[in-house]
Amino acid sequence: MNEIAIKKDGEIIDTQTAKELGFEGEQIHLDNSPESLEVLRHSTAHLMAQAIKSLYPDAEFYVGPVVKEGFYYDFKTSAEVGEGDLKKIEKQMLSFAKKKYPIEKYEITMDEAKEKFKDDHLKLEVMKRIPSETVSIYKQGEFEDLCRGPHLPNIGLIRYFKLTKISGAYLGGDSKNEMLTRIYGIAFADKESLKAHMTQLAEAEKRDHRKLGNEMKLFTFREEVGAGFPIWLPAGGRLRARLESLLFKAHRKRGYEPVRGPEMLRSDLWKTSGHYQNYGENMYFTHIDELEFGVKPMNCVGHIKVYEDELHSYRDLPIKYFEYGVVHRHELTGALHGLFRVREFTQDDAHIFCRADQIEEQIIEVVDFVDKIMSTFEFDYKMMISTKPEKAVGDDAVWEVSTQALKNAMDKNELVYEIDEGGGAFYGPKIDIKITDAIGREWQCGTIQLDFNLPERFKLEYNGEENEKIQPVMIHRAILGSFERFIGILTEHYAGEFPMFIAPTQVAIVPVAETHKEYAKLLSDKLIDINADSEIYAKNDSLNKRIRTAEKTRVPMIVVIGDEEIKNKTVAIRDRRTREQYNLSEEEFLKLIQTKINEVNF
RNA sequence: GCCGACAUAGCUCAGUUGGCUAGAGCAGCUGAUUUGUAAUCAGCAGGCCCGGGGUUCAAAUCCUCGUGUCGGCACCA
Incomplete structure (x- = not known):
């Protein structure tokens, strides 16, 4: 078997480059190793581009990377390309592959490249993002593409692939930019692996909570009711009630008090909290007589009003209120997805009002609570700290302190987490708990949010040791996140085979x-x-x-x-x-x- | 919201290039049968073919505007 690339200092270098620079290293052969697939899939993306170019001569190309589940290429053409065209493109790819064009590489200067691709505004866009003086061009047959590789030595090696999805994608991942066409595909070194992969996808589809929810009569959606408003059927109702009662006990044990805020509150309150300004486009508003009301998208304001109902001593903190809070959010139509993303859902929401010196222990207590539940269901989950978003309230300094407090709590307890820059709530940074669904998509479920801003905006206080007024810190948290999403995930996790303690019928x-x-x-x-x-x-x-x-x-x-x-x-x-x-x-x-x-x- | 696809009975799906009273299986109802560990038999009923509007002698089928769903993008529990 011929080598398709070499590995040197942990980097994959294709044969073209290795030859050019006289490098030697560990050989990579065409098989299903991660390194080999990386090269194979990247070249398959190029082969797809070549086919697209021949079928749609005015096509311009943006980027075509290898991703977790295969590869994609973003491009633009005046023609309308739909799902039905994938077969046609695959066919063209195969016919090019049969010609066994070698993939050749050469270097040119950036200026030469700009001249070469002057009619392709997308390639020019790509070049804007490349800082170097020279760029490499890969050539196969008539087709040339700007790319840093690595690539196979010959396109004839590409045989077992499939184009899987077609969709739109914004240039540079920014919705302010134009939309390009994206085609996703997958490639393997042999036929069996491709087949196995397709079978696995089909198997995963059988666990889809939307399919199971329908089959098992857990929940339904109806066009006449409206998008994103789930209807819980008896079996789903029973399952949900079991979860609710288990969780109720768990909260009581940990010192949480059940409370309940109203479904909608006067808009003035949402202005005080900042939701009106920062979250308004996601909220539903209505009028009662002359006054405007906002249907709650979160439960925090209600719980703040509970806190304000009486005076608090430093001795009483932390105070923990919880509620199975029904919230409404105007999610974009394209975002709706079974129970995973709906417009009305119930959070297992709680707010902890505590002293600054209690933050860490409280955070850790919640993280433990999360772990207890996740491990009961045998979920693999990961945690992510999300920092200040574009739209936010409060000083940078406060954000800095609270973000650091979250990191400290995690670090001190040797908890592993990733960072999601700009992913925080508008009032504070958060630790998100993410679970993966049947087909590998990650969904945020639980969340732990640290908030210095709402206590300030609502002038919350408690009496300190010297009878002075001190502002408490608020921790917003949800363990499941929402019953809707969590039950969706649970359904896929168990493929509908719920264990006795949670099953709709025992x-x-x-x-x-x-x-x-x-x-x-x-x-x-x-x-x-x-x-x-x-x-x-x-x-x-x-x-x-x-x-x-x-x-x-x-x-x-x-x-x-x-x-x-x-x-x-x-x-x-x-x-x-x-x-x-x-x-x-x-x-x-x-x-x-x-x-x-x-x-x-x- | 954006790009693309789809929408036929409660569910899963057929329905030829536009052409007679739109079909099947499961589920439902009625009867017979009373069963020992994954489908007993027979009969019946069930449809504004997602909703407006249009093209046509003729529309489930073509066009158009909505609504909903699906795959992504963007956004987020």
Whole structure:
């Protein structure tokens, strides 16, 4: 097998460059190693550009990098390119690949490059961002592209690829700029890997919470109701209620007090908080008589009003209020996405009012709380500290102090995090908890936000040791983030196979014949007494059919009851999670269910 | 919001180049059957073909404006 590049000092250098500079190093062969795929996919992006250029001669090209899930190329043409054109482009790519053009490299000066690509305003745009004096050009057949490589020695090596998505993308990732066309693709060294990859994508799609939510009747959306407004169906309602009650206990244990603010508040308050100015475009407003009201997009103002209801002593801090707060946000239509992004959702929101010297311990307590829940569900998550955004309230100095406080808390406890510059809330920096969905997209769930600004704007205070007035610090936090998004993620995580303690229905009861229905009902009542939901499958269908129907709901446990069971006071269990069948006495069975439901506490 | 695609029964989908009363499976209802661990049989019902507007002798099919959904971009729990 021929080498396609070499690795020198951790860098991938293609054969063209290595030859030119006389470099030697560890050989990289065409296989599915990360290094090889990097080169292969980059060259596949170029091959795609070559095909696009031949099909759409006026096409101009921006950049075509390798990304986590393959590669893409951004370009612009006067023609309308749609999904249907991907096949055509793939075909053209294959026909070029068959010609086995070598990929040649040469260097020219920046001025020469500008002259060469003078008709391609996108390439000129790319060059503006390159500081060096000279640039390299890669040539394959008639097609030439400005690129720093690395590339394969020959396009004939590209055989197993697929163009996967087409979409628009803003030039330079800035919505103020023009929109280009982006085509995504994937490439592998062999046919099997490509096939395996496509199969894996199809498998992931089966876990999509939108599909499962529909199948399992958890929730729905209706055109006539409006985009982004989920409707919770009974099964989803039960699942959600279980989460809510578990979480309620967890909050009480940690000293949180349940409170509730109104759904909408006078606009003057939103002006005081800064939401009106900084978040107004995401809010819904209405009028009552002459006064303007804003429907709450966050719960903090309500909780501030709770805090203001009485005077506080330094001895009482921290004070923690929590609420399953329903919020409304005007998300852009294109952003809506199943339960992951909706316009009305419920946060498991809380606000901690504390002294400056309590910040760190409070942050860490919340981080532990988050970890407790995430590990219960066996989620891999990552944390990210988001700093001051473009639109923000408060002095830079205050932002600096609070951002540093978050970092300190994390560092002191040796917690790993990444930085998201400019990703903070308008009133303070935050630690975001991100979870990955079935197809690898990351979603922010929990969040911990440190806020010196709202206490200042609302002139909050508590009495210190010397009876002086001191301003408290506010920590905004949500663990799940929102029930909507979290349940969406949970659904994909378990592929609908929810564990007993959270499942919409704990047990499906299948009576063998009509005469066993009564006993089934008795059992069902006993289950309710131990806080377990059950469903009786007594329809006029065959036993097999009813077991099949029950199985398809993904219920964790099915019990079959017939003469045998009634006589012996037992149940025949079919455990969907362990795929086992066994018998238990009724008493043992109820105890087992009770244990399984109670084994989880946050 | 932007680029592109899509919208047919509760669900999953057929529906030829525009051409008669728009089809199927599942689910639902009625009856027969009373079942021992993943689909018993028969019958019935179910549709403003997403919504306006247009082209045409004729529209589920073509055009147009909405609405919703999907894939991305941008934005964000």
